[in-house]
Amino acid sequence: LVATVLPAPSLLGRLRVPSAGAGIVERPAANEPIAADRPVVLFLPAHNEEPRVAGVIERAPAQVNSHPVQVVVVDDGSTDNTAAVARGAGADVITHDPNRGLGAAVATGFRVGVTRNAAAVAFCDADGEYDPAELANLVAPVLDGEADYVVGSRFAGTIEHMRPHRRFGNQVLTRWVRWMSRTPVTDGQSGYRVLSYDAAAETVSAHDYNYAQVLTLDLIMRGFRYHEVPITYHFRESGRSFIRLGRYLRRCVPAAWRVVNGRVVPPESAVQV
Secondary structure, eight states, X not given: OHHHHSOSSOTTOOSSOOOBTTTBOOOOOOSSOOOTTSOXXXXXXXXXXXXXXXXXXXXXXXXXXXXXEEEEEEEESOSSSHHHHHHHXXXXXXXXXXXXXXXXXXXXXXXXXXXXXXXXXXXXXXXSSBOGGGHHHHHHHHHTTSOSEEEEEEEEEEEEEOOHHHXXXXXXXXXXXXXXXXXXXXXXXXXEEEEEHHHHHHOOOOOSSOOHHHHHHHHHHTTOOEEEEEEEEEOOSSSOOOOOHHHHHHHHHHHHHHHHTTOOOOOSOSOOO
């Protein structure tokens, strides 16, 4: 009975990241200042966002904290004119053909940032729910050496509109991420995040479908310093989210378990840049 119910190691594997001092070693802060000529790369994963992507690009600042901002759109197999509109608005465009999933688009964005020797790599959704004008606030903790991974928290900031069932689902999943990560996460599904160069270079996307929980767990497991910044959020006014609760849980919960148990295999579908 003991061997079945309380085996060591557990037959279920680890359900949470190790506690402090039990395997997680926090990365030391960088001692050298970041050169001012290194860019901040802001990438936008996009799939069929033709009506919205230009407005998001145009709100991005030209520079933050004296670092030039480079906007890149990762067009994930769109069947509309997302890529052409993004180029017309001034962004660089990298195309996945065919569609490979949000997780793969995020992995491609990280590779772009690392290839460009970015001072920080930021990303937000291309549907207008997040405001690129707030980029300086999110990037500041990374550029100041205070954090390696910054998440824009909607629940610590201002939510102008969110459907009740999505608010409830976000809060439930955030509690789960907070429990798994042993970290005071207030928004586990935010689509607005910033990584240091080192964090972007080392993180591994656990699967192609999504990134939210697995990215946080992966970086915390690797000892990168977590930080949150309040942001403004407004639910998309057109188009349709790809998230469906049943499919989301079926694919993301096992992916989170694989990260915590060190069984992550990077997807082969991200574009090499």
